[in-house]
Structure formats: structure tokens, C-alpha cells
Amino acid sequence: MSIRVQVVRAWPRRHQTVELRLEAGATVADALAASGLQLEGVGGYAVYGERADAGRVLREGDRVELLQPLLADPKQARRRRALRNKE
Template sequence: MRIGIVLARARSFEEWAVTVPQGATIDDALVAAGLTAEWRQGQGIDGLALHGVRAESDARLNDGDRIELLRPLVADPKDARRKRAAARKPDAP
């Protein structure tokens, strides 16, 4: 099975493609990509997702799955949206 692994950064991303046998788990794919637990910890990875849905490292994979390496949020998305909306709002007379 072909599996994609993605790590998003502020202005860029890293991507790996691995081939794993049928029945492989997320952890198997990470090992195949050489992304050790120590490396992930050093990068600040604090979670995993499959196609945007939180997943555990023992989750089974299907051909074409995309694993996302998650980092902590640096800003609350709701607050960031409010700030962008306020910046676009025209000044009241």
C-alpha cells in the first residue's frame, strides 16, 4: 500500500511517501519513513491524524491514506479569525 505522510509548518510542509504491507498501522508507516519517536518528539509532534481526523498510532491503514503529523496550535483559530474579520471591517462613521 502507498501511504503519504505530511508535516505542515508555518510557511511550508514536508512530505514522505512510503510503501507498507496490507494490515500495516500508522506506527509501521512512520517507522518505514524513518520518523522515529525521538525525531517526532524533537519536532514537537503531539498527535496524529488520518485525513484530518485524530488517530492513534495503532490505527490500521488503507491504500492511499494520508497521515498528518500534528503540532500544538500557536494561536486559537477562533481568535485569529476574529482578528482577521476586525481588520477587514470598515471603520464606522
């Protein structure tokens, strides 16, 4: 039995989507290998917006998202904005 999944990589103002048919029991790592997408610079993975590791087993219709690495610590950025607004 096979399942359908999508693998999505997004950049500012563009994205790339690959639709795949994989064997039941396939993992995020299997989907990444089959996608043919460039994995350089990927900061992590998610399935429908929830963080996932490469060993997560996929289900029919899942969307695997390739995440960009954080450019700044969100807490530090918030503190900097608060200081700027204070001044």
C-alpha cells in the same frame, strides 16, 4: 500485498511529504517508523484530518498527518477575543 500511503509534516510556510509502500495491515506507527521524519514536538496524528492513534490500520492511499501541539486552549482564546472586542 502492499499499500501506498503518505506521511506529511507541516510547519508555517513549509511542509515535508514522504510517500511509502507498506505491507497491508500496516498501522500509523509503522508508517511513522518507516517515514524517517523527525517526530520530536508532534502533538498527535490524523488520517485525512481525523484524529487517529498509532494503532490505526491504514488503507491504500491514506495520508497520515503529524499534528502540532496546541499553543493555546481554543476556548480560552475565544473568551479573550470576546473580552477585547467588548472593550
